[in-house]
Amino acid sequence: MSPWTFARTMPETPHEYTLRTKAPNENIFERVVLHIREKGYKALFGSVEYTYLNIDEWKYWTMGEPLEHTTLINRAKLSQP
Numbered sequence: 001m002s003p004w005t006f007a008r009t010m011p012e013t014p015h016e017y018t019l020r021t022k023a024p025n026e027n028i029f030e031r032v033v034l035h036i037r038e039k040g041y042k043a044l045f046g047s048v049e050y051t052y053l054n055i056d057e058w059k060y061w062t063m064g065e066p067l068e069h070t071t072l073i074n075r076a077k078l079s080q081p
Contacts, residue, residue: 002029004075015076033070036060054078 002018023029040053040061052061058075065071 002073007074013076015074017072017074020071029073030067030070032060032073033062033067036062036073 002023004016004018007013007015007017020026020029036053037051040051042049043052044050050061050064052059054060057078059078060073060075062070062073
């Protein structure tokens with residue numbers, strides 16, 4: 001299980017992130033990133049479009065860099081604005 005960290009720099013948009021460097025298995029990290037991108041939906045955050053994937057009560061997304069440069073996965077509770 002990868003550890004999740006609260007994103008303190010964006011308290012107005014509460015969310016957490018997990019880092020590739022802390023993932024116990026980098027292959028699984030990459031598979032999750034690809035799953036989000038292949039099965040997710042496009043939506044805007046401000047003027048930037050991201051790909052999100054809802055799983056249970058969480059919404060997951062990455063910042064959109066190529067897979068080899070993706071360093072984190074974000075998540076936020078779906079009940080949050």
